[in-house]
Amino acid sequence: MTLNYRNIALFAGMALLLVLEGASAKNAIFSGSWDTSLGILNVGLISAVLALGVNIQWGYAGLFNAGVVGFVAIGGLAPVLVAMPANPGAFSAGGIGLAAAFAAAVATVWLAILVNRRASLQVRLIAVPLILIGGFLLYRALFGPATTAIEAVNTAAAGNLGGLGLPVVLAWPVGAVFAAGAAWVVGKTALGLRSDYLAIATLGIGEIIVSVLRNEEWLARGVLNVNGIPRPWPVPREIDLQSSADFVARAASLGLDPVSASTLTVKLLYSALFLIVLLVLIWLTQKALSSPWGRMMRAIRDNETAAAAMGKNITRRHLQVFILGSAVCGLAGAMMITLDGQMTPGSYNPLRYTFLIWVMVIVGGSGNNFGSVLGAMLIWYLYTKAESWGPQLMAFVTSGMADGSAIKAHLLASAEQMRLLTMGLILLLVLRFSPRGLIPEK
Amino acid sequence: MDFLNAIVALLNFVIIPASAYGAQLALGALGVTLIYGILRFSNFAHGDTMAFGTAITILVTWGLQALGVSISPLPTALLALPFGILATAALVLGTDRAVYRFYRKKKSDPIILVMASVGVMFMMNGITRFVIGVRDIQFDDGVRFVINAREFRAATGLAEGLALRSTQVITLVTAVLVVWALFWFLGRTRTGKSMRAFSDNEDLALLSGINPERVVAVTWIIAAALATIAGTLFGLDKSFKAFNYFQLLLPIFAAAIVGGLGNPLGAIAGGFVIAFSEVAVTFDFRKVVAYLVPGDWTPDGPIQLLSTEYKFAVSFTILIIVLLFRPTGIFRGKST
Numbered sequence A: 001m002t003l004n005y006r007n008i009a010l011f012a013g014m015a016l017l018l019v020l021e022g023a024s025a026k027n028a029i030f031s032g033s034w035d036t037s038l039g040i041l042n043v044g045l046i047s048a049v050l051a052l053g054v055n056i057q058w059g060y061a062g063l064f065n066a067g068v069v070g071f072v073a074i075g076g077l078a079p080v081l082v083a084m085p086a087n088p089g090a091f092s093a094g095g096i097g098l099a100a101a102f103a104a105a106v107a108t109v110w111l112a113i114l115v116n117r118r119a120s121l122q123v124r125l126i127a128v129p130l131i132l133i134g135g136f137l138l139y140r141a142l143f144g145p146a147t148t149a150i151e152a153v154n155t156a157a158a159g160n161l162g163g164l165g166l167p168v169v170l171a172w173p174v175g176a177v178f179a180a181g182a183a184w185v186v187g188k189t190a191l192g193l194r195s196d197y198l199a200i201a202t203l204g205i206g207e208i209i210v211s212v213l214r215n216e217e218w219l220a221r222g223v224l225n226v227n228g229i230p231r232p233w234p235v236p237r238e239i240d241l242q243s244s245a246d247f248v249a250r251a252a253s254l255g256l257d258p259v260s261a262s263t264l265t266v267k268l269l270y271s272a273l274f275l276i277v278l279l280v281l282i283w284l285t286q287k288a289l290s291s292p293w294g295r296m297m298r299a300i301r302d303n304e305t306a307a308a309a310m311g312k313n314i315t316r317r318h319l320q321v322f323i324l325g326s327a328v329c330g331l332a333g334a335m336m337i338t339l340d341g342q343m344t345p346g347s348y349n350p351l352r353y354t355f356l357i358w359v360m361v362i363v364g365g366s367g368n369n370f371g372s373v374l375g376a377m378l379i380w381y382l383y384t385k386a387e388s389w390g391p392q393l394m395a396f397v398t399s400g401m402a403d404g405s406a407i408k409a410h411l412l413a414s415a416e417q418m419r420l421l422t423m424g425l426i427l428l429l430v431l432r433f434s435p436r437g438l439i440p441e442k
Numbered sequence B: 001m002d003f004l005n006a007i008v009a010l011l012n013f014v015i016i017p018a019s020a021y022g023a024q025l026a027l028g029a030l031g032v033t034l035i036y037g038i039l040r041f042s043n044f045a046h047g048d049t050m051a052f053g054t055a056i057t058i059l060v061t062w063g064l065q066a067l068g069v070s071i072s073p074l075p076t077a078l079l080a081l082p083f084g085i086l087a088t089a090a091l092v093l094g095t096d097r098a099v100y101r102f103y104r105k106k107k108s109d110p111i112i113l114v115m116a117s118v119g120v121m122f123m124m125n126g127i128t129r130f131v132i133g134v135r136d137i138q139f140d141d142g143v144r145f146v147i148n149a150r151e152f153r154a155a156t157g158l159a160e161g162l163a164l165r166s167t168q169v170i171t172l173v174t175a176v177l178v179v180w181a182l183f184w185f186l187g188r189t190r191t192g193k194s195m196r197a198f199s200d201n202e203d204l205a206l207l208s209g210i211n212p213e214r215v216v217a218v219t220w221i222i223a224a225a226l227a228t229i230a231g232t233l234f235g236l237d238k239s240f241k242a243f244n245y246f247q248l249l250l251p252i253f254a255a256a257i258v259g260g261l262g263n264p265l266g267a268i269a270g271g272f273v274i275a276f277s278e279v280a281v282t283f284d285f286r287k288v289v290a291y292l293v294p295g296d297w298t299p300d301g302p303i304q305l306l307s308t309e310y311k312f313a314v315s316f317t318i319l320i321i322v323l324l325f326r327p328t329g330i331f332r333g334k335s336t
Helices: A005-023 A034-061 A068-083 A090-118 A121-152 A168-190 A195-215 A238-243 A245-253 A258-290 A292-302 A304-309 A314-340 A350-364 A369-400 A406-433 B002-039 B046-067 B077-105 B110-132 B149-156 B166-188 B190-200 B202-207 B212-237 B242-247 B249-259 B264-282 B286-292 B308-325
Strands: B145-147
Touching: A005 A034, A005 A369, A034 A068, A034 A258, A034 A292, A034 A314, A034 A350, A034 A369, A068 A168, A068 A195, A068 A314, A068 A350, A090 A121, A168 A195, A168 A314, A168 B308, A195 A350, A195 B110, A195 B249, A195 B308, A238 A245, A238 A258, A245 A258, A258 A292, A258 A314, A258 A369, A292 A304, A292 A314, A304 A314, A350 A369, A350 A406, A350 B110, A369 A406, A406 B077, A406 B110, B002 B046, B002 B166, B002 B190, B002 B212, B002 B249, B002 B264, B002 B286, B046 B077, B046 B110, B046 B212, B046 B242, B046 B249, B077 B110, B077 B212, B110 B242, B145 B149, B145 B166, B166 B190, B166 B212, B166 B264, B190 B202, B190 B212, B202 B212, B242 B249, B249 B264, B249 B308, B264 B308
Parallel strands: none
Antiparallel strands: none
């Protein structure tokens, strides 16, 4: 990509917004807090990774993934399983039963596929459902006692399998692999049919992954949440910084109190870490886009029939790009959990993690990686700020009304809901009037 | 006696609730399938159209209740339903004008329309929340039971009670009437026939002088009516909460695809297939089995294939199976 002053100006404008957010005095628009500004930046960087993943699917290949939230959630499982300390005794209590249950499930599916391929139609019609039902009952019989045993171990503090106790950065690629696995299952069934089917199937898998995380307490404690996920390597804990005399002295020389200095340091280190991941990803995706592979993907997106006539296997390519994109979403999910330091399955909301990401990609410019990144930062900034702007705007709108009137109270109370409305409106307006987004594809 | 008890338990916990739920899903899926047949895209905003229609119906219900209007023993919401339908029809017609028509004229890819419907979904969701809030709302004010469990036990002497809620009866009766009216309309009237012609072959229909904008407008009005009725019945039967309607989207899509997208008969069958599977798979059959086998044979744990939290997994699994083996659905809808 050649230097494009318009794009540089757009990114500079975005940076300026974040700087103003931190540096300006507290006023109606900006909070004037570096803490808020860096908080927005960090989640914005993760959202940018997520938007890159969605852009790989939508921008490169025209695949509509309506279950991004599921891939984010399954990626978020990785830090729990990789980085948390093991729950002593849990594995010996139910590990073998659990492994047997999963083995039974795999064997059942494999047997069913085998019979379905080999046997005659009459045998198939009876045998396949019987195998599936029998296998499912066997799985349940093995699974139930095993999970009960695991959940009984150290229930108050853990009650789950626990993790491997490895560094949390290792969990990021693992999250990507988890998401890729889920994407393979969905893509294998829903791709190659009409394009709406993928949207509907992904909507389903998204809800299912989230409900699994909510309900399977042996896995990640369900709605009990997992707290205290270890920090990645260079990021210290605030409390350690505050107790270090050296750090306190240096903070004082910059004119900061130790508490805010420590939170800022932690956030900055996170930003650096996420920025590295984002830059590597942008470099990779840009390389991929300009490679023969990228040309092929665009050719398929723009004219499937012609690409198929040139000997390209459309369904296989779609599956490949769908898995790649989902893996990036999984990576972002793992990063998100690392930043939060806790796993709260209740927070996986499709509006926030699927459709907001879509708005980011479309506003930024689908098909353009830099566009997705810019869209992610900008929309995340607006989405966060709308929380304080909405009520202020509503207060301004209603300032002429009589105090205590029911309409005024209702309007003030529903300012929070206007966020959704605004997001929908932005999506529709951009889709209609500027479908190529802020930074269009070439 | 035990055998009768088992049947009553099955009726009470599986067959009756699943029938009512199935009728609600069928009405929802009919709307989705009609839009798909005529406008050729999956309308993600359908769940929120249902929520909006229900919200307006609830508001009018409250208004009527405040005026002292009542059609007891039936719930007041039934009287408010036409107002809800009118408001929803106006909303979706406006949406079509402002959003979908542009892409239709441009002959955009269906997936662009799907995406636009996601934007519409956001907006409708916002409007619904704005109008009525996010609380859980009970608005059923009619007589609660047709058959009361306690009275049933007293009258029959069975250990198992049978409860038939009036909302369930209303759901089934309304659904039958609506489906009958819809099929009469599609099969007998000129407009209905032109809709079917348009769905079967757009070019041929245009050649024979069918006005596409009129067909589209009628489709939206019918879809709005179906959505409002389905949403109100669902709300009467359970309760109204905006987010639940978003979650209904998956079973509704599954029902429409199982039956074959674009096929109205299929949508109804699909609705019941999904509802019965969902209820049967997540029901704990322990009680029923206990009546049928000798006392000490009954297992200790629940006899349940999946816990109720996973009811979405049921519609999803059925969806996947259909996509794998028969992507056009049971009744051969459109697949391309």
